[in-house]
Amino acid sequence: MNILIADDEKHMTSILKTYFEKEGYNVWIAADGEEALELFFSNKIDLVVLDWMMPKRSGIEVCNEIKQVSLAKVVILTARSSHDDEFSALDIGADEYIRKPFDPRILMLRIKKMLGTEKVAAIRDLEIDFERKKVFKNGEELSLYKKKFELLTFLYENKGRILSRDSLLSSVWGMDYLGEERTVDTHIKRLRDKIGADHVITHRGMGYSFHDKNQ
Template sequence: MQYSAVIVDDDEKLTKLLQTYFEKEGFITGVAHEGFEAMKLIREKKPDIIILDLMLPGIDGWEICRRVRRETDIPILMLTARDEETDRLIGLEMGADDYVTKPFSPREVVARAKVILRRSKKSAAVKAEAIKIGNLSINYERHEIRKDGELVDVTPTEFKIVELLTTNPGRVYSRLHIVEFIQDYAFDGYERTIDAHIKNLRRKLEDNPKEPQYIITVYGVGYKFAGGDRDA
């Protein structure tokens, strides 16, 4: 299967380098160097993945992330020159699936993009049935979650976390276990970002995110999905 990627960064040398590495791996690529151009390209091309720098002229990467998430669940891999955890968590809370901090190896960017696409594809194919837990319906084949019958907009990473937690409701999964499941292999420091994804999911799935009834924190251990009323 041939994938497509839109690469967004105002550094023309960097985008050309990334484009070369992605195309060597068989990707069809498009490039944008500022925010408005990026949104136009994303809407036209509808790529399989977006490689997105945060610091852009026009509209910045955070705003692009917001707009993309309002329209689609295309995976987003953030590029950031800032090594501050707060910036990364903000991006993840806005719906990005992963991040790479500059300077980076182009091979690492391609590898992470392929992991995101692989796990997204696996999520859709792993199960053919749908399940119902409480007022949530989860269809693994369609990659869909519905709350009270209404479709919930989740990112591929968020869906992958739900897939893991709902496979065995009540089982506690550590952050490292979740990282290894959603990434296929763990990246240093990524465990801390699991909390951001969990916060996003609670906001989307829970009636009261501050008093969750589904995604429960087991302090000192990790997370579990409560609710044993599971119907195929």
């Protein structure tokens, strides 16, 4: 999983980078809002951690721009304590709002819960091992290529949510992918052939969602 941390406090980014890398995440660092957007649009980023007060572009501006085009999760960090500020951040799409100072361990727990990044997920006849990047159906390992595993992971992380073809292309294949939407349909069909058709639901004219009957 790819994480972008944007904060002009080098000590803060260094600490967070250490914690994220210890958990096995790939980390990009930005020192201002413009650099954050450049890195976001040139890499496949799953989660963005933004400081509210940054040079050039504020965290709230960056969050707003990201949320207009992507399903990436966004966490806002801030020393501001007003409830109006929290409302503003959540209203434009931030997924989490953390007040400074904070314990990095608490931040990591909240992010893991938000992302649903269990090491192993069991869904009826399926078992997804995110750490080893393996999938099992009724105890037998399935042969999934890297892109199909990434597609399954993204669907699972957003289970119950309808994901458009555009959002799947940008989130799984990357913002700069120039292929057609039918690429998604083809990969969904092949993924269903492997894991079972009832795990991925088609919403006509809208997109796809991962279905977990245990929810």
